[in-house]
Amino acid sequence: MLSEENVLKALSNVDDPDLKKDLVTLGMIKNLKINGKQVFFQVQLTTPACPMKDFIRNACVTAIKHLVDSTAEVNIEMTAEVTNGKSLVENNHQIKNMIAVASGKGGVGKSTVAANLALSLSKAGAKVGLLDADIYGPSMPTMFGLNDETPEMTTIDGKEKILPLEKYGLKLMSIGFLIQTGQAVVWRGPMISAALRQLLNDVLWGDLDYLIIDMPPGTGDIHLTLCQNFPLTAALLVTTPQKVALDDAQKGAAMFRIPAINIPLLGVVENMSWFTPLEFPDLKYFIFGSGGGQKLADEFEIELLAQLPLSTSVSEGADAGTPAVIGGNKPMEEAFKFMAETVAQKLAILNAAK
Ligand SMILES: Nc1ncnc2c1ncn2[C@@H]1O[C@H](COP(=O)(O)OP(=O)(O)OP(=O)(O)O)[C@@H](O)[C@H]1O
Ligand SMILES: [Mg+2]
Known part of the structure; x- marks a missing residue:
């Protein structure tokens, strides 16, 4: 009955x-x-x-x-209802999950992965922010076509706060929105740390399910500031398929495992894994070799979560202010969607285990 x-x-x-x-x-x-x-x-x-x-x-x-x-x-x-582990509560709002997108090496696609991960999660219906933590070389203003925009300020309880910019459903913040384009950042460690802390504490992010953090390459002051002052939920490692590039990738990953830092590694995303010509959708050319992502994952006993193809639409879109997920390239959009679902799934499992 x-x-x-x-x-x-x-x-x-x-x-x-x-x-x-x-x-x-x-x-x-x-x-x-x-x-x-x-x-x-x-x-x-x-x-x-x-x-x-x-x-x-x-x-x-x-x-x-x-x-x-x-x-x-x-x-x-x-x-x-997105779950969280330790969350960041700021200005009476909660950021449930902070995910650092990192790699030891430059140019492997951290910013690309961070931006399209954020967009894919937002498309699925989550509340998402994207923080460009690359204080020396911010890429978000160009990637989102926001080079001429400046965030508005507001005062709350006598304190000045910055409103994030909004585009394609995301809340965005970058040091690049606060300094003039082309102006080089020549600050030293303590100033860099202070700037990064401001981007988190003095920005009115509102309630977020996920804050995706685009990290600079390497393992410097920005990494330490972020890992030691904020409750990062996990780090996602980006690498390319070459095995020769693994050395730097390993250093980048090892940093999160240092006892004083101890941030869970969510898994590896391998970027630029192969090239598929539009007219031959079943062919894969392994231009940069193969196996790098799996090897890094094996070494740290984590999973290879996704492999992303190489596509000129990604770099052209980034230069034009339309990230791949927005640009209309279906296979690329699907690859990022799969990656975002896998990341969200791993995070939910991680949060459930806490
Ligand atoms: N899957 C891809 N297909 C084609 N081009 C890509 C892909 N991923 C990234 N690129 C391009 O490669 C370049 C480097 O990517 P990106 O800026 O995301 O790397 P990064 O790791 O953030 O670099 P940095 O260390 O300088 O911050 C960019 O021009 C980007 O558009
Ligand atoms: Mg970058």
Whole structure:
């Protein structure tokens, strides 16, 4: 018989494949109502970018039809409440997850991955900010076509605050928005640290599910300031497929494992893994070799989360202020979507383990 009790009993046979517990125990079933043959409820996922969304929905329908009533009409609304570990509370707002996108080496695609990860998560329905922590060489103003924009200021409780710029649904902040284009940053360590702290503490980010942080290359003052003063949820490593580039990548990764820092490594994203000509979509040319991402992942006992192809649309889009996910290149958009879902999934698992 269709009753709330029987439906919940049936749903307690459906496991969240990532968290490995059933949906009822996890408290993910909300607002269950029954009206004749109609069953309504919400499944509250841990991220709107959940790659298991359809799988979980289908498993719920199957469980109710098999175990309770095969003629039931099951209406499920998939919602999400992003989970967090240690979160940053600032200006009465909460940043649930801060993710550093890092690599020991320059030019491997950190900024590209950070921007398109942020955009893909936002497209899935999450509240997302993107912080350009590359104080020496900010790239966000150009990547988002915001070279001529200056953030507005406001005063809260007698303190001056900066409003982030907004574009394509993201909240954005970069030192490049606060200094004139072309003006070189020649500050020393302490000033750099102060500038970075301001970009986090004095910017009105509002409530965010994810703040993606585009790191500079290497392992310098900016890394230490960020890791030691802010509750980073995890770091994502970007690398290219060449094995010769691994040395720097390893140093970049090892920094997060130093006991005084100890930030979880979420996994590796390999960028520019292969080139596929538009007219031959099944061909892959491994221009920069292969295996680098997997090797780095193996060394640190983490996962290779995604491989991103090389596409001229990525670099052209970055120069034109339209990141790849916005630019209309479907295969690239799909690759970034898959990457973002995998990252969101790993984060949810990490947060559940805390
Ligand atoms: N998958 C890709 N396909 C084509 N071009 C790419 C791809 N990824 C990045 N690029 C281009 O490669 C260059 C370097 O990328 P990006 O600026 O993202 O690297 P980075 O690691 O942030 O560099 P830096 O260390 O200087 O901050 C840019 O011109 C970017 O547009
Ligand atoms: Mg960069």
